[in-house]
Amino acid sequence: MQRLDRLKESPSQTAGPYVHIGCVPSFAGIEGVYPEDLGRAMITGDAKGERITLTGRVFDGTGTPLRDAMIEIWQADAAGLFNSPAETRGSADPAFAGWGRQPTDGETGIYAFETVKPGRVPFPDGRLQAPHITMWIVARGINLGLSTRVYFEDEAEANAADPILSRIEHKARVPTLMARRAGSVHTFDIHLQGENETIFFDV
Amino acid sequence: MHNNPPETGAFYPRDPDWHPQALTPGYKTSVLRAPQRAKISFDPTLGEIAGPAFGHGLLGPLDNDLILNFASPGESAIGERIIVHGRVQDERGRGVGGTLVEFWQANAGGRYRHKKDAYLAPLDPNFGGCGRTITDAAGYYSFRTIKPGPYPWPNGVNDWRPRHIHFSVFGTGFAQRLITQMYFEGDPLIDICPIVNTIRDQAAIGQLIAPMDMANTVPMDAMAYKFDITLRGRRSTMFENRREGN
Numbered sequence: 001m002q003r004l005d006r007l008k009e010s011p012s013q014t015a016g017p018y019v020h021i022g023c024v025p026s027f028a029g030i031e032g033v034y035p036e037d038l039g040r041a042m043i044t045g046d047a048k049g050e051r052i053t054l055t056g057r058v059f060d061g062t063g064t065p066l067r068d069a070m071i072e073i074w075q076a077d078a079a080g081l082f083n084s085p086a087e088t089r090g091s092a093d094p095a096f097a098g099w100g101r102q103p104t105d106g107e108t109g110i111y112a113f114e115t116v117k118p119g120r121v122p123f124p125d126g127r128l129q130a131p132h133i134t135m136w137i138v139a140r141g142i143n144l145g146l147s148t149r150v151y152f153e154d155e156a157e158a159n160a161a162d163p164i165l166s167r168i169e170h171k172a173r174v175p176t177l178m179a180r181r182a183g184s185v186h187t188f189d190i191h192l193q194g195e196n197e198t199i200f201f202d203v
Numbered sequence: 204m205h206n207n208p209p210e211t212g213a214f215y216p217r218d219p220d221w222h223p224q225a226l227t228p229g230y231k232t233s234v235l236r237a238p239q240r241a242k243i244s245f246d247p248t249l250g251e252i253a254g255p256a257f258g259h260g261l262l263g264p265l266d267n268d269l270i271l272n273f274a275s276p277g278e279s280a281i282g283e284r285i286i287v288h289g290r291v292q293d294e295r296g297r298g299v300g301g302t303l304v305e306f307w308q309a310n311a312g313g314r315y316r317h318k319k320d321a322y323l324a325p326l327d328p329n330f331g332g333c334g335r336t337i338t339d340a341a342g343y344y345s346f347r348t349i350k351p352g353p354y355p356w357p358n359g360v361n362d363w364r365p366r367h368i369h370f371s372v373f374g375t376g377f378a379q380r381l382i383t384q385m386y387f388e389g390d391p392l393i394d395i396c397p398i399v400n401t402i403r404d405q406a407a408i409g410q411l412i413a414p415m416d417m418a419n420t421v422p423m424d425a426m427a428y429k430f431d432i433t434l435r436g437r438r439s440t441m442f443e444n445r446r447e448g449n
């Protein structure tokens with residue numbers, strides 16, 4: 001019989017406490033190597049759509065915010081298109097990167113992204129997903145980056161029809177994926193453990 | 204960047220027995236940061252299948268030279284000069300071209316240039332510790348640096364990290380996103396490192412140990428180590444279920 005000859009993915013290791021040196025060096029106090037930290041600005045021009053701030057904290061099992069985490073987000077533009085070579089449905093807004101990267105603050109643990117509200121993207125079977133942002137969290141003590149999704153609590157109708165949200169058996173956990181809105185500021189806290197542990201995805 | 208059509212297949216599932224588990228008590232910080240409930244699985248959607256791309260225009264000429272990229276003019280970082288090179292590939296063995304690879308490390312004495320690192324080994328005024336590059340069309344990358352030193356860290360009373368370089372890799376889809384660490388062949392600290400040992404499979408650990416590569420050393424200049432990085436593979440899209448019009 002032939003062999004599948006498949007390679008194994010390189011195993012993950014924690015990003016460690018000094019992830020900032022490699023990913024957001026000016027946050028670590030290293031200036032002059034790169035012009036600016038990559039992913040700091042997601043909006044690079046006159047981006048279309050509703051401008052929003054996505055902010056929050058990441059809490060450990062004692063309720064203490066992580067002050068050494070790094071968060072990346074990835075999302076569609078206001079029209080639901082990704083700024084990616086793999087986007088074959090059309091051209092995304094050139095003034096919107098779709099990807100951003102921010103550390104949590106070294107004192108307060110707060111992260112913040114200035115972005116636009118994403119449009120709806122189809123599920124593989126053609127149904128529309130609710131507007132959402134993919135989030136990836138790494139830090140000291142996290143052995144494999146954690147993936148979650150940020151949904152918007154004021155999109156009740158779209159959320160009710162979302163193919164991912166609707167497959168979650170424990171409905172009581174769904175609110176852990178909802179950003180709370182106050183004006184243009186959407187707050188999304190991540191709980192790594194405890195009663196309100198955020199839903200993380202294996203994708 | 205390349206003429207090949209973009210890859211749009213969904214990814215093979217991750218192997219949870221190959222990656223470290225979230226809760227690894229030997230690495231104490233994981234205890235309060237490990238989610239305790241089962242992850243929810245779904246087959247990747249476009250948001251996982253697509254990912255950001257970074258053009259070669261992002262890079263400065265010294266981005267992949269840690270010996271010089273923080274040094275004063277005419278000076279260079281202290282330590283054993285090394286070249287690290289390899290290939291970013293996927294589980295099918297295909298090279299992953301045009302992808303961003305970022306790396307960071309301690310200096311030759313084991314000290315990081317970071318406000319939270321208080322180790323008594325001195326900073327090197329000519330060493331910052333970060334670099335980046337983008338793989339060529341076939342997936343190859345290389346950079347020049349100094350061999351990082353081992354360093355003690357608060358976990359057990361006497362834990363030391365083996366010499367290592369941290370790597371961040373994007374791939375072509377966001378679900379391939381990976382952060383890992385490279386170790387050096389022959390380092391006796393590897394076997395007793397609580398972070399290395401969050402990985403249970405010895406063959407998986409071996410995948411993170413770079414062999415010395417004499418053939419690629421630069422005589423009278425720099426040693427070489429080879430470090431290949433494997434990202435998740437993609438299914439063929441030829442027979443994917445698709446509704447009309449999608």
Ligand SMILES: [Fe+2]
Binds near residue numbers: 364367369
């Ligand atoms: Fe380290």
